[in-house]
Amino acid sequence: MAAVSGEARAGVLKTPHGEVETPTFMPVGTRGSVRGLSPAELRAAGAGVVLGNTYHLYLRPGTGVIREAGGLHAFTGWDGPMLTDSGGYQVFSLSRIRRLSEEGVEFTSVYDGSVHSFTPELVTKAQEEIGADIAMVLDECPPADAPYDYHADSMRRTARWAARCKAVHDRRDQALFGIVQGGLFADLRAESLRRTVETGFDGYAIGGLSVGESREEMLEVLGGVAPELPEEKPRYFMGIGDPIGVLQVIALGVDMFDCVLPTRLARHGAALTSRGKINLKNARYRTDFEPLEEGCPCEACSGYSRAYLAHLVREGELLGARLLSLHNVTFLGRLCSEARQHIVCGDYESWMSHRIELYASGEARGVLE
Known part of the structure; x- marks a missing residue:
């Protein structure tokens, strides 16, 4: 260990x-x-x-x-x-x-x-x-x-x-x-x-x-x-x-x-972010030109805006589900990597409490319940 x-x-x-x-x-x-x-x-x-x-x-x-x-x-x-x-x-x-x-x-x-x-x-x-x-x-x-x-x-x-x-x-x-x-x-x-x-x-x-x-x-x-x-x-x-x-x-x-949650959510137009799950079918994302998650290295975040991803979701384009799947799997992989870092540092409990509080707070621009 x-x-x-x-x-x-x-x-x-x-x-x-x-x-x-x-x-x-x-x-x-x-x-x-x-x-x-x-x-x-x-x-x-x-x-x-x-x-x-x-x-x-x-x-x-x-x-x-x-x-x-x-x-x-x-x-x-x-x-x-x-x-x-x-x-x-x-x-x-x-x-x-x-x-x-x-x-x-x-x-x-x-x-x-x-x-x-x-x-x-x-x-x-x-x-x-x-x-x-x-x-x-x-x-x-x-x-x-x-x-x-x-x-x-x-x-x-x-x-x-x-x-x-x-x-x-x-x-x-x-x-x-x-x-x-x-x-x-x-x-x-x-x-x-x-x-x-x-x-x-x-x-x-x-x-x-x-x-x-x-x-x-x-x-x-x-x-x-x-x-x-x-x-x-x-x-x-x-x-x-x-x-x-x-x-x-x-x-x-x-x-x-x-x-199966990350890919299942993606097929239903939902993305995991540090501030909660967001539903890209929500009308507010039609003109949101920010990435899904700032700093995420995945193709969905580095190459496309929420507005474009929301367009793909609304139109039923396969690319939308694929990009969201890629993002959601990446999100959980990065979360585990961060968790490991804080275990090694010895402050996992306090870091976890902060991350859970942040995630549970939801995002002002549309959170899936």
Whole structure:
């Protein structure tokens, strides 16, 4: 660990495809691409790790195609570190078209209605075949409002699945991360943490949050889990991408996090700035000739005005969504870089409080609620 400030950590994630300074935001490339952005643009935006989704890549184009292409890096053209999730979130989000058992999960393809079965063994081997630097164990992510007994059964099944994943994982150039589950229940989280750490993994994720609970509940659970994970191993919070949330989870000891939020916002005409999210569909931006964010090096800020970007958004031009995606990913990358600097300086908490206050204050010229 390079430095700590309170619970916040600055470190280096080492992978076969390069090193990444943490904390780091990881853009999501569900089907092998971050929507609208090329690998070169992602690199320019400061992205360190890019995510792929095992569920979608398994269905299309298929792990065999990716293997024949030379692995996910060669197939996508991204030469930096990659992480593939296991499909556990799809187990949660597609609950109406899946069936759980001790063996695994049977589901209906969202593409053609065909029936498939994911077991811990199959998912692990699929990720080995895909060839990402970091693979995730198969887990179940229950809704936040599920009853205690459901969370208990689900968490213990996830722990058994995790042990099966580790038992068959033998690709030595690929890290395997375990996932702590247990919903909002402190005793279940503590049991999941103990069982997952006892199994032993290359890194640890905190799952089952950002699925409907309040921000206060999320932070309370995270604050009880993250500091108890092995200090020398990376800590990954699954599914957060709003700037305030990013700063808050860093403060609790998280190193890595991902979310589709920056590119999804961009496709809806919204941009992240240090003073809040702005909606470029708002009429006030028609004649605003300032950049989105003063000092931002991205192409959207260095080459175009808010007025022009607002015009692209109103007209539905693809360039608008692409430029805003590039800006939003760059914004989060720069935020993480600044966070790291202040962790190293030892004043993360005071800097974070200032940044959150500034962001939450909104911008006088149109803020998205």
